[in-house]
Amino acid sequence: MKSNLTDRNNQRGLSLVELLVALAISSILLLGMSSIYLDSRKTDRLGTALSRIQETGRFAINFLAKDIRMAGYQGCMDPETLEINIIADNPPTTNLFDTALRGYEVDDNTWANGEEFDNTDIEADALIGSDVIAIQRASVADTELTGNMGTDNANIQITTNPMGFAQNDIVVIADCENADMFRISSTPSGGTITLAHADNVNSGPKLSTPYGEGASIMFFESIVYFVASTGRTNARGDAINALYRQSDTLANTAASSFVIDELVEGVDSLQILYGERLASGNIHYVPADEVGDMLLVEGIRLGLLVSSVDRVQEADDNLSYELPGETISPVGAAGAVVTHAIDQRIRRDFSITINLRNRQ
Secondary structure (H helix, E strand, O other): OHHHHHHHHHHHOOOOHHHHHHHHHHHHHHHHHHHHHHHHHHHHHHHHHHHHHHHHHHHHHHHHHHHHHHOEEEEOOOOOOOOOOEEEEEOOOHHHHHOOOEEEEOOOOOOOOOOOOOHHHHHHHEEEOOOEEEEEEEEOOOEEEEEOOOOOOOOOOEEOOOOOOHHHHEEEEEOOOOOOEOOOOOOOOOEEEEEOOOOOOOOOOOOOOOOOOOEEEEEEEEEEEEEEEEEEEEOOOOOEEEEEEEEEEEOOOOOEEEEEEEEEEEEEEEEEEEEEEEEOOOOEEEOHHHOHHHEEEEEEEEEEEEOOOOOOOOOOOOOEEEEEOOOEEOOOOOOOEEEEOOOOOOOEEEEEEOOHHHOO
């Protein structure tokens, strides 16, 4: 009998007090683990957002700097003393030195009146308060002439076609003393690739000179950078903006046509100052609408405001950001001209000064 009582005592379960204590301890441990997990997740989201902002700023600056730095490039010819000979029908410019660099302040949706961008998507889409910069330049193809041209109306023959030159494309050929812009009049083909410049798509078949093997063959580019809404929103309904690049298709038509590519999302503002050389020899940086002579601009100072796509911080962003020529302030700030939303997204500003290689 005594043995049975002992066995029952040994098999006795937890008391209510012990159970409550165990539940309390478990709850504290779970809360601690949950808190650590949530804090780690917040830190991870914050770190990821900061990394993406840094990448976005770096990529955007690299895109802009590469093209701006080479504005007006047309080979080793000095554009200030020698003018490019243009025979292409419906050319994107009649004077590359004049149109190599242009800037615009987007004050409203009519900022492009009188320009080739008038009544096109970029005029309506470019973010008001941001800036627009247009660049024209030639890009050197990784190819060379197979030999000297016999006469000024001889076809140009090249060894390879890495840029995919096609009929109607605009090409620049140049050496250090001459440069010509023409349209390719027939489909380049054959083992030795021929770039013809007949008068069916040009004002005449003759170039300014017969070029030799040292001449550069270049593809002409006319591009514009601007900031606009992507039309997308994040999970909280915040609008997502991006940096865009618009390229002229260089079609053989009276009216220009364009292709627009989104480069990087998260760019909220592009601000630009133009470094104009004064008669005194000094350079002063001013907005596009205050430049006296764009031909005297030798440098560009640009800034970008980049934001995270999602809200990743606990406090609202009430900071102001100093970009070249403009302060981006929170919505509602006294005297603010250009503003950003007050939300929990992270923002960072990026700036760079770029020397124009073909203006110095």
